[in-house]
Amino acid sequence: MEQARIGVFVCHCGVNIGAYVDVPQVVEYVKGLPNVVHAERNLFTCSEEGISAIKKAIPEYSLNRVIVASCTPRTHERLFRAACEEAGLNKYLFEFVNIRDQCSWVHMREPGKATEKAKELIKMGVAKARLLQPLEEIEIPVIPSCLVMGGGVVGISAALNLAEQGFEVHLVEKEGELGGTLLDIYKLFPTNEQASKLIGALIQKVKDHSKIKTHLSTKVKDASGFIGNFDATLDEDGKESKLKVGTIIVATGAEELKPLGQYGYGKFPNVITQLELEQRMKKEGFDGQNVVMINCVGARVPERTYCSRFCCMTAVKNATLIKESNPTSKVWLLHRDLMAYGVEFENYYRKSMEQGVRFIRYELEKLPRVIGNGKAEKVKVWHQLRGREVELSVDIVVLTTPLIPRADNEEISKMLKVPLSEQGFFLEAHLKLMPVEFATDGIYLCGSARWPTDIAEGVSQAYAAAAKAAIPMRRGYVKPEAITALVDEDKCSGCGTCEPVCPFKAIELQARDGKKVSHISEAVCKGCGTCGAACPAGAIIMNHFRDVEILAQIEALFSKSN
Amino acid sequence: MNGQNGHKSVLVIGGGIAGIQASLDLANMGFKVYLVEKSPSIGGRMAQLDKTFPTNDCAMCILAPRMIEANSHSNIDLYTYSEVEDVSGEVSDFKVKIKRNSPFVDWSKCTGCGLCEEGCPVILPKEFDQGLGKRKAIFIPFPQAVPKKYTVDKREERPCKAACMDACPAHTNVLGYIKLIAEGEFQEAYKLIRDTNPLPASVGRVCYAPCEEACNRGQIDEPMAIRDLKRFAADQVNIEELEVPTVTKTDKKVAIVGSGPAGLAAANDLALKGHDVTIFEALPESGGMLRVGIPEYRLPKEILRKEIGYIQKLGVEIRTGVQVGKDIALEEIRGNYDALFIAAGAHGGMRLRMEGEELPGVIEGIRFLRAVNLGEKVEVGKKTAVIGGGNTAVDCARTAKRLGAEEVKIVYRRSRSEMPASAEETAAVEEEGIPIEFLTTPTRFFPGNGKLARMECVKMKLGEPDASGRPRPIPIEGSEFTTSVDTVIAALGQAPETEFVKEFGVSLSKRGMIEIDPETGATNIEGVFAGGDVVTGPAFVIDAIAAGKRAAHSIDRHLKGEPIEVKEEGKEPEKLSEEEVEDRKKRFPSQKRVRLRDEPIGERIKDFREVSLGYTVEEAIEEASRCLAGQIEGCIECHECAKRCEANAIAYTMQDEHIEIDVGAIILATGLDLYDVSPLTEYGYGKIKNVVTAIEFERLTAASGPTFGELKRPSDGKIPHAIAFIQCVGSRDFKHKAYCSSVCCMHATKEAILAYEHHPGTKSTIFYMDLRAVGKRFQEYVTRAKEEYNVTYIRSRPGRVAVNPENQNPIVWYEDTTTTETKNMEVDLVVLCQAMTPRGSKELAEMLGIELNEYGFVEVPDKLSHPVDSTRPGIFACGYVHSPRDIPDSVTQGSGAAARAAEVIAGGS
Amino acid sequence: MNLEDIIQETKTYYCLECGKCSSLCPISRYDPQYSPRVMVENALLGLEDEIVYNKKLFSCLTCYTCQLKCPSDVDYPLFIQKARVLATAAGQHGDYAHSGTLQSIAMLMARSPLKQNRLEWLKKDGYRTSEKSDVMLFIGCSPYFEPVFEDIPMRTLNIAEASLKVLNSLGIEPLVHPDERCCGHDALWMGDVETFKKLAEHNATVIKESGVKKVIFFCPECYRTFKLDYPNYVKLDCEVMHISELLAQRLETEGLRFNEVKRKVTYQDPCRLGRHLGIYDAPRKVLQAIPGIELVEMEHNREESICCGTSCFTNCDSYSKQIRVERLLEAKATGAETLITSCPKCQTHFRCAMVNKGEEKGPDIEIELMDLVNLVATSLGG
């Protein structure tokens, strides 16, 4: 390896770093580090100006290592690696040093220490960069077919879109029929169209579409492999079948919270949830005379802090339907902020006022009380804006509850190895950059499985997930990161300790001119490095995270000379 | 909708975050994308944001990588500063006409370096900062613009021919500095002048102003007072405090003979190029004719000294009292300097060649002025006669008057119209009680007790024009007459003294002046250049400066061994045609020129104080605003940017481009506009300074904003410690916009948090009706705002905002609906969260043939099962133009629209 | 007509309970117990008693400030008027000022066939009226107001005289009818629809019999009642006009010869003329046409001007006084010498606010008061 010529680019990130880390002082310090031949600072290294500065500096100072000290590799490593590649430098000769999220932002109150820490972190980065080696990425073919988990309106929409684009789709639904939650719903806001008509039409389209294979009362038992090559095992009432797909879309939706123990639910027969109300309307119709609906039941409370986004509109819709079918009825809607955002919902909210639905605002500190023996007879609520208690006689109380994660989310998350958020919904890679993708390549996410969403937004997300899945499938191959393990066959004594360690079964022992030697398949290896740690002989080298590179960082930190 | 044979390409209209996301997804799928954006840069509304909720990460950190990816993606053709003109055809076969507005800059050459912007004199409100900040006529919308290319905001043709700049020998950017004065930017005006003319204060006083004669405004009422405005700009600056630009030194040395305007100009330019310059000045004081030829009352010595002092600060050494050819030989200088520039000027006087000329009392004009200007004691008799008709003669006469001569008169052999002195000077001398005897010339001088006593003159009549084109004066027989006189000053003109160069071998013309190649200023000897009066004979200051600059340019190239290519000389000053004059007369009301006031005549002749008083600020601005070019909006084509652009990318004549493309599908993603909230008069927007809109507040906190991230309130720049946010201003209101704009509750919360982060301890109050925090992790964000960032929420929609006259604090009147008390709250700043409307949807809808709903958002026929489809197959919509939504939902819907478009153009392939 | 019907008619169900009306309402700014929003809240909750038996129902000035800015377009003043009908039916009424004299006068005029001698002020010379004119000058209750407000002092009749003088100088010799009755404005707005109907019918017949084509008003309340309310109850086939509109019209057409009156004035928009009828510019055009007059606007002007504090001589309390003080201070802040208004009631209430019988001096709110018509009369006059 010829002498390392390192270029360091320290970022201001506007005020985010610049206001707390003395960037010019850091650049001066960095210039003194061995092998650093060029160091400069930019206002926004990730901007076009910053990128072209890197591309210009590489040939100009004939750099063979590049370090960017700015935000976090998780979002910007790909961008800077691409810049190095475009300037002719192997993108694995690039090292990222995090001096924003893990330095300036967390040590705002001690700018002095933040500057010292930034210097040391870059010194560690330089130590590692010196030892980095160029790596080549390999192309892995992608099977142009997608496994969609969940046969609700969202799953179906994703499946239809991909099928229309020409891809083969496997639609897996654990219930006996497609349709999901919409099967229980009577009418839909804001158009008041029949839920059954909508979902019926979509199910029909799925049936007619040659490219979609539907698997009913089927659960995905296991799914291993990686983007382009997922091996899924389906379990249809005990009958197992194997499936090879390129991408997976999680559209398993969510379920309505049953608020046991609140407002007499479970005790009084005439205290039901909105979904139960819809089921009644759908089956035998509804003729309630005095109806009180209570919103935010079990939502925006300390134990469940989130707002489930569209339950207000469900309540307003059902209230309007009741008034339309029975104008003399008295419908009260108790709420703590009426989330009728946007154009359609605000119009619908006003229509409900015209119909005579009356709204009462209550506060978390003074919850309404449902009174009666054997059944709900009265609701007492402190009218926050009137500053007095109002008593309403009722013959039915409808509780509006939030959507909560499905019970089997845990299981799916373990199976697909995708994270859950603190509330239990699936956690997307990045709220704004990758809203419908998981960190793991090839697995996408949409609908209420991600976060409670109404139908229009859910279907938009379904299309978005379909678009993201279509990208690798249409291109036909993916080039995963070249961070994989490598066996140094001279050192390998063939003891086989590594083979069972690999969770992805990428290691197998092979005979090599009379000697057993361990072999790691580049395509399967995900680069976790556990085999390297386990190997007693130190024969396994982790690309881009070699032991010498890690140790160099530690040494650099504590060595007094720089 | 099977697009088997359709085009595998998509048109995306609108380069905001939604449009970019849709384009990236389609491009990554391998389809061709045409992304059309009206502004010169993509980025849309999000680029204006400082931080985005709920994660508070900086908007630019999310947006920049996507903009770069979109700009460099092989499948995406980016058309910024462009609009869709026409759309025809049907799904999978649309024909689209795109108009690329001419940015008047060749984007293939422009590197976005920004040198042009510094020099541009036209200052306009910056749309990106909602008009709070300023930008130039040549601009990029925001620092991280993609593509980072400059655009010239040229809105209408310049109403005049800029004849002034062509007429000026040095081609000073007159348009530019007059515009800057009109805008009150006096320092900038001085700097702009200084870029071409190293002696603004002097030239601003004595220049003969050929520019004013050529000024097109002259054809309408009166020409612009260009010279007086130049003087005004120079007077606003303390030249001694100007910091000197740091220059990278070259190892070349240049010698200059003569520290007159030519020598000084050359020295200035060569020093700026890094060469080491030494000037040899024969006289004890530097400045040449400016110092010794022009009297104090016209050009105060103190001003000239300061201007020369600045040039010296550039590293120029001036050795005074060293006469080349006497104290030091030209040979020797040429030896130890790499180049030589002869600018000795024309200090020799002309002789009368008549009897009695040597009598004491007869003095040569130039020598007389030099003596006075150098402070020597000069005696002037009671009756003094000055012979000659040029500026020098007038200067001698007025100087003699100031030295105490009681009766001073000028004797000139031709008539008034032939007098070379300017009309102003002639008027000034007559005003000071100095008569002029025309058609008279002296013939003999008679002594009286050893010194001059009487002079005999003869009357003249004008004959045929002589070599100079002026009629030849012919003495009239027998018209001799004698008058008594004590002093006679002969101011017949000047001639260069070129003895000292003769033996050096420099070729001289018949009249004894140095011959040079007019283009480059080079003499016949290699490395020796010449310019100014020594070459042309007595000319004007500005001609000498122009010659000095030309020579400096040639010397610099000579020192660098590069061929001396000639800078194009520029065209002749053009006149306005008849119709153009008529048209201008209609457009611009006739307005008299603002005259310079002078010291009262009685006072000014007593001493050598400066005669003209110069403009006051108001007068200067009033005069500067008369300039025709300066009155149009946008670029006035003063060519300053073209001059500074190293990539010479400026192209004033660039035309709009019309492009036709074929696409299979179209995605509308034009985003949002902000509703004008001034009709809600009760909130006082536009009347009360400290009532701003949410987007203006955002710009005040942004690092790239007008206050560079320092949150200051508009009225007095103080830090606002108490801020009130009023929600639903214009939204949820029958009289304005009946819908809810969806994002303002969270936007206000974020801005309240930002305010706290900028100045911990800030107390924010948000007046809301329904706090619509519906998205992922929004509720937790609001809770954090309450607990950690001192934000209070009051459920009420304030009725009106009054103002406390003492401190300009807005007072919010509101009823706290949870306690039914009507109260008022005095705060430092009120932020109105204004309604947002779909951008550009009306015109585009007509063109695309799609319907809009009652508020102008895209009408979606099948809201639930096909949420991103418009009323026309193959045309989709995403982002705020589809329906009010925040950034995460816009990004998702961008991908959604991409998927639907892919369905159409993939067509089962 | 029950509470629910009122809610439907006035679209009160659109109310978003945002509180904008309360924060704009001059009364709720001072009276903590009164909030228009709470009144609507009670209606939406069906708490009829909270409205009908609520004294504050009669505090509303019906000045339309709230309705003009209500984001949900709820016609609150109409809601109040209708609610007061319910209250009147339940025997409720507001606290009558001036011991109910004005209310009784109106009641009497509606009931008994009385013979009013209301034209004594006409005896003075110099006023030319004629029976057969096709233009009628409606005097309204000014003859009755004169004695009631003698102690303030407030001579309402000098507005009537000035109006007559102005019409004469415009060449009009109007009919001044001896048997006009109160236009019924106060009764209607206080919910006493019966009295209003009777007065309306009477006036309609009087006008029909007199055969006039045009009726000119100087009192905005009478003008608003004739223009907007009468058509719902009686047939009127003559044109109705406020005197400031007539003057503005004449300015446009033939122009007016004004003598110079050197004075700095500010203008109070009466609620009925401004917000109810949208007439803001006519009075201003007339003022600015008088040479020497310099008009300066108050901070709150045109549709945002603040009411004079009392409506229909009911619930006139300390809060009304505070409103007037605030408004007079605002007038003085403009530096004007005179506060011009074109409404006899505004002028009366402002004058009453300036009366200060007690020792301790209240805030200095003294300012000269004059009706537009009086100013015009002096400028057109001798």
Next chain:
Amino acid sequence: MAEFEPQIIAFTCNWCTYAAADLAGTSRIHYPANVRIVRVMCSGMVNPMYVFKAFESGADGVIVAGCNYTDCHYIDGPVKCDAMFARLKKMVHVLGLEEERLRREMISTSEGVIFARVVEEMVEQLKKLGPSPFKIKMETLA
């Protein structure tokens, strides 16, 4: 002498704890600046050699942090790490190193707050314990 500032090395797994540290940043949660993070792809990759090297070079404290058992991007990384760590703990104990100097943590992506608290707590403890015994020895030996 200035108050003792312990130096801590934290080996964090790229997918969970590194992201948690980032989350602490985006939510502006303050914690002492004594920690230096070394990014590894998985906690299972942490080799006892790395930990010893850290102590040798003068670290006063070492944290080995990764995902919870269920979150691991590579299925069972944490299980391997536990096994390695158990052995490491015994070794270091025998060496006479105080318990608090070596910590094993499981911090998932969304637990930015916990990452900050762990660092804060460890800095407090190490301030009480004083510099690492290895460090003192090194100086006297050198």
